[in-house]
Amino acid sequence: MERLSKGEKTRSAILDAGVRVASRLGLEGLTIGSLAEASELSKSGLFAHFGSREELQLAVLERGREKFAEVVIKPALKQPRGVARLRAMFENWLDWTESAELPGGCPMLGAAIEFDDQPGPLRDAVARLQREWMESLARTVRGALEQGELRADTDVEQLVFECFGIALVAHHHRRLFGDRKAHQRALDVHEQLIARHRTAAPRQPAAR
Amino acid sequence: MERLSKGEKTRSAILDAGVRVASRLGLEGLTIGSLAEASELSKSGLFAHFGSREELQLAVLERGREKFAEVVIKPALKQPRGVARLRAMFENWLDWTESAELPGGCPMLGAAIEFDDQPGPLRDAVARLQREWMESLARTVRGALEQGELRADTDVEQLVFECFGIALVAHHHRRLFGDRKAHQRALDVHEQLIARHRTAAPRQPAAR
Numbered sequence: 254m255e256r257l258s259k260g261e262k263t264r265s266a267i268l269d270a271g272v273r274v275a276s277r278l279g280l281e282g283l284t285i286g287s288l289a290e291a292s293e294l295s296k297s298g299l300f301a302h303f304g305s306r307e308e309l310q311l312a313v314l315e316r317g318r319e320k321f322a323e324v325v326i327k328p329a330l331k332q333p334r335g336v337a338r339l340r341a342m343f344e345n346w347l348d349w350t351e352s353a354e355l356p357g358g359c360p361m362l363g364a365a366i367e368f369d370d371q372p373g374p375l376r377d378a379v380a381r382l383q384r385e386w387m388e389s390l391a392r393t394v395r396g397a398l399e400q401g402e403l404r405a406d407t408d409v410e411q412l413v414f415e416c417f418g419i420a421l422v423a424h425h426h427r428r429l430f431g432d433r434k435a436h437q438r439a440l441d442v443h444e445q446l447i448a449r450h451r452t453a454a455p456r457q458p459a460a461r
Numbered sequence: 462m463e464r465l466s467k468g469e470k471t472r473s474a475i476l477d478a479g480v481r482v483a484s485r486l487g488l489e490g491l492t493i494g495s496l497a498e499a500s501e502l503s504k505s506g507l508f509a510h511f512g513s514r515e516e517l518q519l520a521v522l523e524r525g526r527e528k529f530a531e532v533v534i535k536p537a538l539k540q541p542r543g544v545a546r547l548r549a550m551f552e553n554w555l556d557w558t559e560s561a562e563l564p565g566g567c568p569m570l571g572a573a574i575e576f577d578d579q580p581g582p583l584r585d586a587v588a589r590l591q592r593e594w595m596e597s598l599a600r601t602v603r604g605a606l607e608q609g610e611l612r613a614d615t616d617v618e619q620l621v622f623e624c625f626g627i628a629l630v631a632h633h634h635r636r637l638f639g640d641r642k643a644h645q646r647a648l649d650v651h652e653q654l655i656a657r658h659r660t661a662a663p664r665q666p667a668a669r
Contacts (some may be wrong), residue, residue: 277578281489288592357578362633366574368638370485370565414634414646418626421633425570425625428577429588438622 264302267292271313272320277357280310280364280375307374314378315358318385326389334448335400339393343416343443347436350424356426361386362421387413403450405453416446419443472510475500479521480528485565488572488583489517517583522586525568526593533557534597543608544655547601548641551624551651558632566636569594570629595621611658620658627651 257265258343270292286305289296303309312450325348329341350359352387357363361382368376423439426432463602465473478500483491492514497504511517533556537549558567565571569590576584598621632648634640 279489279575281487286633347663358574363574365633365637366566366571367487376637383637411646411650412592414630414643415650417633418630419623421629422622422626425573425629427620429584429591435622438619442619442623442626 265316267294267299267302268313268316271309271359273315273354273356275310275313275317275360275364276355279403280314280360280379281355281367283310283313283439285309292368311374311378314361314364314375314382318382320354321349321361321386323351329393334396335402336397336451339390339397339447340443342390342393343420344422344440347423348441351427351436358424361426387417388415401452403447404452407450412446415446419446473524475502475507475510476521476524479517480525480568481562481564483518483525483568484523484563484571487565487575488522488568488587491518491521491577491586493517494537518583519586522569522572522583522590525584526590528562529557532560542604543581543610544605544659545600547605547655548651550601551628552648554628555631555647558628559635559644566632570632595625598624609660611655612660615658620654623654624651627654 267288270287271283274288274291278287285296285299285303288294288309289299292299294371299309302387303312305411325342325345329345332338349355350362364375364379365383368379383404391409394403394409394412398405398407398409419439419442423435428436475496479491479496482496482499486495493504493507493511496502496517497507500507507517511520516598533550533553537546537553540546540549557563558570569587572583572587573591576587599617602611602617602620606613606615606617626651627647631643634643
């Protein structure tokens, strides 16, 4: 960050504000106008950075992706390959959807509902980011398989599907009902999901 | 339906169109204007039925609730109390979210995301309807417990939570990725969820 020019710094601050607006009002609610209000920048100043509303929305999605990588994926990659990393990915994901920086929940999950039936660049971007994340989870599960920590007959795609469902319901219950138990329940259910696929004792990688 | 007056029939047809608009554009996208366009009724005609946009939105939510009861709950109640009914509830729910009458997916799940951070009558109505449905599911699970088909140590709230997660991820994958395998995967995962809680052999209710 320290090497950014003034213009880049401004753009970065605008995008951070954009992610917060998208979390609260949805990507649909993210307009040059609503962002001007939230960021205290002038509309004309914002237009100088983003030529169109769609360009702004796409840039905010991309900024969300960067933040997600920073907050969810990178710290999890510090955990050893295997179940520990899978657990960290899931926990960080839950934390992300509840973080103070996202006052209205995960903007990606919101955008998935908003744009699922509106063909175009935004829908494509949302679908691509969500697939990317599913692929990261799948890679993590395969890592745990290769470490011999999960049973060889584990259906990777199904495990990721179930994982995704747990995160979605936790997000739904927390956001709609203000259910504070949803977080712990999600962690418990995820732990049970892992336990069902654990090998009795981890094998040595060399033994495979 | 045959006993409805002309005015009631018109209102009912308007609300059906409103449910379809809400499915496609979200409850946020449901306005007197967008409904006039979809239903080929005049704006002034619609205003005669609904004094305000919020009144229209609330009436459409209520209509969605009636349709849900008709399509999901009532047919399931024809199944015997127990696992068969739980299975029917879940299958009908999945079918509902994919039905041709809901071109943009389940309007309740959409509304849950739209209104989760907008306090007011709409958010309250959405939360109430979703809680009502969760309570129906919980009642169905307790029925299966009382029939001795599920183990006595079954955590009813957790089972409903997991059930909800499976439906949410199926909806998400189907809507966003056009994933046609999501339906069968959801049924399989739900069946495994039930299997984990099944008693070895159903007990006689009298034995409890």
